[in-house]
Amino acid sequence: MNDKQASKLVVDQVSHRYGEVAVLENLTLEVKVNEVVMLVGPSGCGKTTLLDLLSGHMAPVSGKITRQGTARTVYQQDGLFPWLTVWENVGIGLRSVPDPKQRDDEIAELLELVNLTSFKNHYPHQLSGGMRQRAELARVLAGDSDILLMDEPFSALDYQARLTMRRELARVLQKRPRTVVFVTHDIEEAAQLADRVLILSKRPATICQELPITIPRPRGLADDEVVEAMRMILRALGLNNTDGVTV
Amino acid sequence: MNDKQASKLVVDQVSHRYGEVAVLENLTLEVKVNEVVMLVGPSGCGKTTLLDLLSGHMAPVSGKITRQGTARTVYQQDGLFPWLTVWENVGIGLRSVPDPKQRDDEIAELLELVNLTSFKNHYPHQLSGGMRQRAELARVLAGDSDILLMDEPFSALDYQARLTMRRELARVLQKRPRTVVFVTHDIEEAAQLADRVLILSKRPATICQELPITIPRPRGLADDEVVEAMRMILRALGLNNTDGVTV
């Protein structure tokens, strides 16, 4: 599992459509092992679709996708099993751990990390939107998987929680590097976490710009390079000067 | 309906709990007519619960809530009727409009506004997360209601769409002022849209700070006052200096 070739992701000339709606057009992309790729693009352009293709949940209409290694996804919405408690939901990634004690410890630690310890016996429908998202985050980090696909995983979190989660994710990835494809609308997030940022065009989506971000970690929010990266991303999104945006 | 007293919202000593979980504690709040109040607070603190109480969908365990005027909500998740197309969903707020032509025109205009014209005949399950959110936004803006309750309505939108929606919302509110209670995790949003920002504490939620924002409109993102307001909100959230946050 820690084989260097284990987590390759290659997208080769992939197009996808739902009936009439063309969503991806001739997309080619290679994600390197343990690389963190952030996807940024307009709403409805096909980011979720791309993740579904990467994880193998859907087959592309044309083109080829190669995936090596096991992938897990943080879904954009409601990926928790509603019939399991938070504790049990997090536990499903650890079913293969033979020692119950070790399993329980790991679950407890993850719940601590996402600050849901006191809600471990709640069912998903008894949680707030942000809490559900955090539970899903804990679940995806449990156990061992080579690839993480994350679809706006922090979108329902408050600013502070977002910062914490970002930090924790970085910490977890440092301990156990993984290949990550991460969809976000948050420029800060992209600049702080990415090895590479891909800017997608409007639907049908193609990669209209690729920004490698080579800033050494840890990256401070106010570091010049990070601020510069953020500005770069905004520029790539066609938002050269948001300062002028008035409401 | 345009009666000045029509859209009063008063929360008086309200507490709420789900079983063991105390969510709101002795909350008192008055939203003035046509005021835009933004709620900011940690995930799971009780913002959605407060909106549910304000809209009358739930009754508080103790305390009293007075609402004058009709309220409509943008729900945090999946508020569209899955059995109706986007067009029909937006149309449900306009059922009382007698003239079909006028109704169709208004629906078309709103779909244009949220950039969903080409998806008008799609069903919600055929839309992306952000598109669903935009459709819900269009629906809530259709027709006449006195109070808008918005639960992180832009959370699934990309940065650019967020800016657009913010601007459109402001424009709609200028044309037809309404009382708005708006939950957000986006500090920019709060600073640009709010007449008053309420910072909620952790669960059980109380109002731990109130920030009136009196900056004249239009408000530019880079305006000093707006930047200052954002800083103020961050400070109120206990994030005095996020610059030091490293990942």
Add this chain to the structure above:
Amino acid sequence: MTRQSSPPSTQKVSSRLGRFSSILVLLGLILLWYGISALNLFPAYAFPSPASVLVSFQEELTAGRLLNDIVASLWRVAIGFVLAVGLGVPIGLWLGQHLQARQALVPMLNFFRFLSPLAWIPFAILWFHIGDKPAIFLIFMATFFPMTLATMVAVASIPSIYFRVAKDYNYSGIELLTQVTFPAVLPQVITALRMSYGIAWVVIVAAEMVGCQDGLGYGIWEARNGLRLDSAVCYMIVIGSLGMGIDRLFAELTKLPAVRWGYER
């Protein structure tokens, strides 16, 4: 599960293959039947052979009886079932939304649900005399209660958010029922419809005991009383095929655009 993603050509192939395999299964069943009866495992009078059933099928068909019986039974089932659905679904929707009414009436509805049409026969004759009407009554009694209760239970599983939205947009009364509650449970109502429709056909044999002079159920009775097991099997096959065919129509309902959300999410 990710049906929408499989390209259309695959789908067509698999449905053709599906039809083919289902025919294979049915053929296999017939072969099995043929084999058993050829091996004389059971005596012929107690286990009619496919050939004898075919002969009696031809007989009934040329005598015109079979078609007459089909029309008669279809008609009775249709009336009884349409009445049951037409009353049961609205009542179920209404009960689903009114706790008070539910608590008051459900025990009664539940009580009647468990009564066999065979037990109702004396009353059916007393109230509706003999012929079509009591048969329709019996079919109604057998399908109305399951339909009502299934609808009612389905309403309980509607996510509350739809009712919240409905309240926001001033839905109430009949409009709430028809525009929100009903579409929200429609996928489950279609399932309930298919189940109750099965009950209606199962009950037809009992229902046509009440002095009917035609109908498929009556045909089975007559065949049994006439010691013609071959003809009984022939009628069973007709009932099964007819039921199956009409169930396909109901299954088509699940393809309505306003229902797809129940299956495609």
Add this chain to the structure above:
Amino acid sequence: MTRQSSPPSTQKVSSRLGRFSSILVLLGLILLWYGISALNLFPAYAFPSPASVLVSFQEELTAGRLLNDIVASLWRVAIGFVLAVGLGVPIGLWLGQHLQARQALVPMLNFFRFLSPLAWIPFAILWFHIGDKPAIFLIFMATFFPMTLATMVAVASIPSIYFRVAKDYNYSGIELLTQVTFPAVLPQVITALRMSYGIAWVVIVAAEMVGCQDGLGYGIWEARNGLRLDSAVCYMIVIGSLGMGIDRLFAELTKLPAVRWGYER
């Protein structure tokens, strides 16, 4: 709808009120019955009075027959139904997930679904002789197919995301069926359970025609043969009440924590 928000005291009051109103409704029904029979709208032999039913109830009870019949029928229904559910639910789950198998087998299952237990009787006797076994077989035949198909249809309505998650976490085979598919359809399976359970009781009268010497269905049969409509009504009341009571137990299943999500969202 916003049940979770109403304070507990209100709930308790409303449930007490509910029980009260349901008793009122039942009392009203009995009164109506009493009134009709007192008015002599129908001759007494065709429409037994509550008093005569009460007398025959007492008779059957003191003779020990009634209790015996209840136990016999409960046992048959229990065995037949448990078999049907025990086979039907897994098969339904499996079919729901295998398009190929579904396409091949559903027409056959659907075919058998429409066959009346009354039509099966000759075969039941041939294969299972008389007594308990054919009765159980008939109950099984009447409930297995609806249960299987309802489960299968329910699987089709599972949101695809659960299967995606399951795939992410390496669920497959039996584990997928028991840990994902089953809990995902459990709320709907409980509904199907309640519906099929109703069918099982409805069928008991037909099932106990095949040489049973006891049982509630046989009791009705005997009462009708012996022109004892009062005793038939007494048995109907017992069947209805028993069914109703056991349905309450099934309704309790909807309160399981792992099922609440189906009703509280």
Add this chain to the structure above:
Amino acid sequence: RYRPFTGSGAAVVHKGSNKHADRELTVGFLPVTCHLTCPVTDFASKTTATNTNFNSRVFTDFPTVVSALEAKQVQATFMIVPLAMKLREQGVPVKICYLGHRDGSEVVVGKNSKIRSLVDLKGKKVAVPSLFSNQNFVLHKLMVDYQMKPTDINFVVLPPPDMPTSLAAGAIDAYFVGEPFCAKAELDGIGRVLYYARDIWPSFISCALVVHEDLIKSQPDMVQDLVRGIAQSGAWAETHRAEAAKLVAPYYRQDEKVLKYVLTADPKRVSYVNLTPTDKDLARIEDMGLSMGLLTKRTPMDELIDRKFVPDVIREAPIDVAQIPSPKK
């Protein structure tokens, strides 16, 4: 309701050339040979000159017949005699006006079974069509004669059509029922006759023509017609057995072969003459029912029987054999 093919099938036997009849009466029956005179009368009323068209209406089982009679949906019907007594006992105003046939029932045992007499049936399962059937009564009477206890035999109530199968499957050891359910077992090689009814109870009665008193009061001449028709049909059937089998086969939807076997194999098997109910016959049945506890009170015979419609001279019905439709192939 839309009815295709009204001109064919079962309907054919309801229409005929008799233009004389200006009124109709529905008479209930079950497809057993005991009720054979009912469809014969139906046929005769439509092909010969009578005043009433008799429509025979087939039922599936006796309880339903009873319900229909109680609801006055049929006012004349054939039914097992003890059931008629029970009806009368319960205050349903019905009268026995005529009988169905004599004998016509057998105790059947497995073809290769070693059972030679009733005593051999000790501890075995014996099926009867209903507790209120005369078969059940008579068998109990025979047990008394053989000094057996009522519990020596396990009686099972089974619908008659299921009896041959049950016997073949070994589910029961014997059954006692009316024809043609015995002949069927014989023809199929399942069973053999242990006792003919006449061996146990000479001039055995199974079923009778039961008429509602309302009809007797309101239209006595119609009842007169009916009883005369039935009696004449019986007389005709007694001498035209093969033709009778052919005539009723479509009414019964039964195999003509079985019916023909019942009627012709042994002329003593069934008999359609001497069908006027006598007090002695019925009193014996009533006694048996009372002693078995199935009947609870004695009904005076003059309340139960109405013989005034039985014609003094019973002629054969003038049925034109040529008019009997041949089965289509």
